[in-house]
Amino acid sequence: MKLIKTTVLATILAAILGGNAMATDYKNNPFTLTYDNAITQNEKGKVNIHPVKYTQKQTGIEVVANVYTPANYDPTKSYPAIVVAHPNGGVKEQVAGLYAQNLAEKGYITIAFDAAYQGGSGGSPRYTDKPQNRIEDIRAAADFISQYPGVDAKRLGLLGICGGGGYSIKAAQTDKRFISIATVSMFNTGDARRNGFMRSQKETIQQRLVDIAKVRALESAGGEIQYSPSFGQNMTPEQVAALPFEMYRQGYEYYAQTHAHPNSQTNNTIDSFQDLMAFDVNTNVDLINQPLLMVAGEKADSLYMTQEVFANATGTDNKALFLVPNASHIETYWKQPYVQQITDKLTAFYGKNLNQ
Incomplete structure (x- = not known):
């Protein structure tokens, strides 16, 4: 079916974010991790990785996750923990795993999970991406990690990256188990779906909704599930260079x-857009009264999203915005x-606000 290919593709691309230097090939890592310096085996006295599965209470969907434990982990001791939410289109083996491992190296128990309907987790139709599901993913990860041996559930932090950062802002507004919240390159998926990245598609909102x-x-009449265009691995260098942002x-190079x-x-399923286009991270941000750190690249074209949410976080005086130079x-x-x-900023932030 022809479905305004250009506008939908541009909106999709705006929510698919990553990086671009050769990294660990997932095929050469026993845990299929893609990032540099990833764990290749569990060793005594070092940071270890533990693949786990659990069931979301609200949906009954089985979720797969990786729990990272710090060096010399002792389940009889007490550790602060951090839930790490991955970007749109991402999985736990990519950037979410990188930061989860980095924070485990600083003494935290961390969990990086695949969103329901995505990655290795269950749920059908595949690659449904609705805000309520992504927020519940974060809550369910908190449910699980709070019961993990050695975790002090009263010292629970949250880290959201890209789209996971936007959903973390929403989850933290009402889930006060998270006593410290940080985002890296936060992405307002609803705004991008509705208005286009950098508000470039506002004139086509109504047509896209139609x-x-x-x-x-x-689909309700029995048709096949319809999906948005995706990044393949066959774009030419010229096609990549022609992408508008x-x-x-x-993002293409990374993913x-x-x-x-x-x-x-x-x-994602086209059906997901009905919920996404009515969603906005910038609603009720004042409900966050926990310590908040927001990190973004100084030269990021998505920087306006972080700046808007940070300005609207009026419910906490303990907040900081860190722009990564260049x-x-x-x-x-x-x-x-x-x-x-x-990582240094996150460590200092969580060290101050989780370890008390």
């Missing part, structure tokens, strides 16, 4: 080339020294 409704009608170009993972699919949105996923700078 097209989405037509898809819903076809740096985030799109670097389709340098940090590709077979469970990372960058398309970094783009995508480069915060993989590039040094940016990752180290961000």
Whole structure:
């Protein structure tokens, strides 16, 4: 079915964010991790990784996740924990795993999970991406990690990256188990779906809603599930260069080339858009009264999203905005020294607000 291919593709690309330097090939890692310096085996006295499964209480969907435990982990002791939510189109083996491992190296128990309907987790139709599901993913991860041996549930933090950052802002508004919240390159998926990235598609909102409704009608009459276009691995360099924003170009390189993972699919059900286009991270941000750290690349074309949410977080006086010098949105996923700078900021933030 022809479905305003250009406008839908541009909106999809805006929510698919990553990085762009050759990383660990998932095929050469026993845990299929894609990032540099990833764990290859569990060793005594070092940070270890533990693949786990659990069932979301609200949906009954089985979720797959990786729990990272710090060096010399002792389940009889007490540790702060951090839930890490991945970007749109991403999986736990990519940037979410990178930061989860980095924070485990600083003494935290961390969990990086695949969103329901995505990655290795259950749920059908596949690659449904609705805000209520993504928020419940975060809550369910908190349910699980709070019961993990050695976790002090009273010292629970939240880290959201890209789209996962937007959903983390929403989850933290009402889930006060999270006593400290941080985001990296936060992305307002609803705003991008509705208005286009950098508000570039506002004039086509109503037509896109009509097209989405037509898809819903076809599916309800027994038609096949319809999906948005996705990043393939066969775009030419010229096609990549022609993408309209740096985030799109670097996103293609990250997801389709340098940090590709077979469970990372960058398309969604068209039906998901009905919920996404009515969603906005910028509503009720004042409900966040917990300490808040928001990190973004100084040169990111998505920076306006972080700045808007930060300004609206009027419910907390303990908040900070850190702009990574010279970094783009995508480069915060993989590039040094940016990752180290961000890890240092996160460590100081959680150290102050989780370890008390």
